[in-house]
Amino acid sequence: MKLFGKKMMAAAGIVLLAAFTAAAAGCGGSSDQKAASSAVSADSAVQKIKDNGVLRVGVKVDVPLFGYKNPQTGQIEGFEIDLAKAVAKKIFGDENKIQMVPVTAKTRGPLLDNGEVDMIAATFTINEQRKQQYSFTNPYYTDPVGLLVKKSDNIHSLKDLAGKTIAVPQGATTRKAVEDAAKKEGITVSFAEFPTYSECKAALMSGRAAAYAMDQSNLHGYVDAETEILPDSFAPQEYGIAMKKDNAGFRDYVNQVLTDMKNSGEMDQLLKKWTLNK
Amino acid sequence: MAEVFADYKWAALFDDRGIFLEGLVTTLEVAVFALILALVLGVIFGIAGVFPKTWVRIINRIYVEFFQNTPLVIQAIFLYHALPHLHIMIPVTAIGILGVGIYSGAYMSEVFRSGINAVPRGQLESGLSQGFGYWQAMWHIVLPQARRTILPALGNQAIAIVKNTSVLAMIAGGDLMYVSDSWSGMNMYYGPAYLTTGIIYWVICFTMTKYVKRLEQKGAVG
Numbered sequence: 116m117k118l119f120g121k122k123m124m125a126a127a128g129i130v131l132l133a134a135f136t137a138a139a140a141g142c143g144g145s146s147d148q149k150a151a152s153s154a155v156s157a158d159s160a161v162q163k164i165k166d167n168g169v170l171r172v173g174v175k176v177d178v179p180l181f182g183y184k185n186p187q188t189g190q191i192e193g194f195e196i197d198l199a200k201a202v203a204k205k206i207f208g209d210e211n212k213i214q215m216v217p218v219t220a221k222t223r224g225p226l227l228d229n230g231e232v233d234m235i236a237a238t239f240t241i242n243e244q245r246k247q248q249y250s251f252t253n254p255y256y257t258d259p260v261g262l263l264v265k266k267s268d269n270i271h272s273l274k275d276l277a278g279k280t281i282a283v284p285q286g287a288t289t290r291k292a293v294e295d296a297a298k299k300e301g302i303t304v305s306f307a308e309f310p311t312y313s314e315c316k317a318a319l320m321s322g323r324a325a326a327y328a329m330d331q332s333n334l335h336g337y338v339d340a341e342t343e344i345l346p347d348s349f350a351p352q353e354y355g356i357a358m359k360k361d362n363a364g365f366r367d368y369v370n371q372v373l374t375d376m377k378n379s380g381e382m383d384q385l386l387k388k389w390t391l392n393k
Numbered sequence: 394m395a396e397v398f399a400d401y402k403w404a405a406l407f408d409d410r411g412i413f414l415e416g417l418v419t420t421l422e423v424a425v426f427a428l429i430l431a432l433v434l435g436v437i438f439g440i441a442g443v444f445p446k447t448w449v450r451i452i453n454r455i456y457v458e459f460f461q462n463t464p465l466v467i468q469a470i471f472l473y474h475a476l477p478h479l480h481i482m483i484p485v486t487a488i489g490i491l492g493v494g495i496y497s498g499a500y501m502s503e504v505f506r507s508g509i510n511a512v513p514r515g516q517l518e519s520g521l522s523q524g525f526g527y528w529q530a531m532w533h534i535v536l537p538q539a540r541r542t543i544l545p546a547l548g549n550q551a552i553a554i555v556k557n558t559s560v561l562a563m564i565a566g567g568d569l570m571y572v573s574d575s576w577s578g579m580n581m582y583y584g585p586a587y588l589t590t591g592i593i594y595w596v597i598c599f600t601m602t603k604y605v606k607r608l609e610q611k612g613a614v615g
Contacts, residue, residue, distance in 0.1 A: 220578065221574070221578050224581040224583065225397075225583060228396060228397050244580050244581075245581065247401075248396065248581055285574055285575060285578040286578035286579075286581075287578075290579065291579070307565035308565055308571075308574070308575050308578070309563075309564075309565060310563065310574070314474075314563075317474045318474065318565075320478075321473075321474045321475070321477040321478055322477045322482065323473065323474070323477060323482075323565075359396075360396060
């Protein structure tokens with residue numbers, strides 16, 4: 116054991132720490148230069164995807180109607196899946212040249228950053244903070260935040276949740292939306308965050324939380340005989356397709372696809388298909 | 394990689410350092426009380442593991458085998474999500490202390506048991522022959538000699554406790570790992586958040602390693 120003397124250990128510690136900070140600082144410093152050469156043209160961005168032979172898309176697999184793995188067929192299906200397929204069709208002329216990567220609210224950012232996916236179509240709400248880090252298309256859907264409660268708890272509005280705990284998923288904008296709404300009502304609530312939607316629901320059912328707050332379309336997948344969605348709805352969330360910040364070229368390309376779909380009526384048809392037309 | 398550690402993300406982390414400090418306090422709180430609980434359980438069940446009466450040893454085995462062979466995550470999720478359905482609502486910090494403490498206690502009792510077993514049996518017998526009771530002989534003769542073999546393994550367990558408190562992140566426990574998850578989930582600045590959190594855990598555990606080493610050296614001399 117004398118092999119690692121006191122000095123050796125101290126030196127090893129310092130080297131490790133230095134490596135950490137160097138990695139961190141080095142990465143931080145180079146961000147400005149990166150931003151300068153950010154304008155990747157749409158053509159070269161699309162060419163890169165063509166070279167890969169497949170469009171890699173981060174999608175939800177647990178949000179019915181948007182991105183949901185159908186337990187009967189094993190297929191991932193939903194409105195956002197059809198949107199992604201339309202983009203693949205535009206690039207390759209074949210809507211099946213697509214590789215779907217399941218994401219959660221927490222993993223979609225990192226998956227974009229490390230280049231595992233070309234784009235994210237996963238109920239990704241556009242906000243200022245996220246726009247600073249990622250390129251977003253124009254919104255393709257707007258969904259307000261709602262509250263799921265247990266019928267037996269006698270909660271009828273946000274006001275009834277004063278002083279109670281609300282379950283929200285990690286990595287979602289829900290917490291901020293509910294916090295602001297509560298402030299407006301003049302009440303304070305506390306939050307418990309969980310990595311997955313099903314854990315939020317479990318917390319509601321076990322009484323750890325008095326409500327589960329999330330985008331309403333998502334809640335519709337979790338409502339059952341014992342629970343109900345309150346009539347309150349607030350902070351409409353705009354969903355957009357996201358790419359890497361320096362991939363604005365591809366963003367413009369996808370924007371064009373979305374606009375064309377809107378103009379041709381294809382978008383309305385899809386919304387109708389997934390019963391999302393309001 | 395560059396964007397993940399962008400300067401403005403570090404600045405945001407610095408502004409919100411209070412949140413991380415609160416998480417760290419919770420982590421330390423849970424770790425300290427879990428360590429105390431684990432030590433107490435470790436001594437009790439460690440001795441139970443070498444006790445002359447068979448049924449006492451059986452109880453020790455049941456405890457150890459149950460908690461060593463199920464994941465801590467499942468135990469925590471059971472305490473948090475399932476017990477309330479039986480109308481038992483344990484606060485989340487208490488779940489951390491009880492969950493991690495009882496889990497680590499199983500490992501510690503094995504450390505104590507094997508440490509006691511490593512002391513030659515003649516030591517206990519000669520103590521008894523000199524008029525010591527079982528407990529007196531155990532406390533004054535066997536355990537002090539077991540100290541040398543026990544201490545390094547106990548140190549490792551104590552360090553594992555600090556890291557295992559991060560199970561609270563799964564059940565909204567407010568510990569360092571949870572606030573790191575929560576903060577970075579909100580703004581996606583996960584790079585600085587997880588790097589800093591990792592370094593904090595490392596510093597705590599490294600300091601403990603050094604401390605245990607010192608104790609060992611003292612023990613070897615004394």
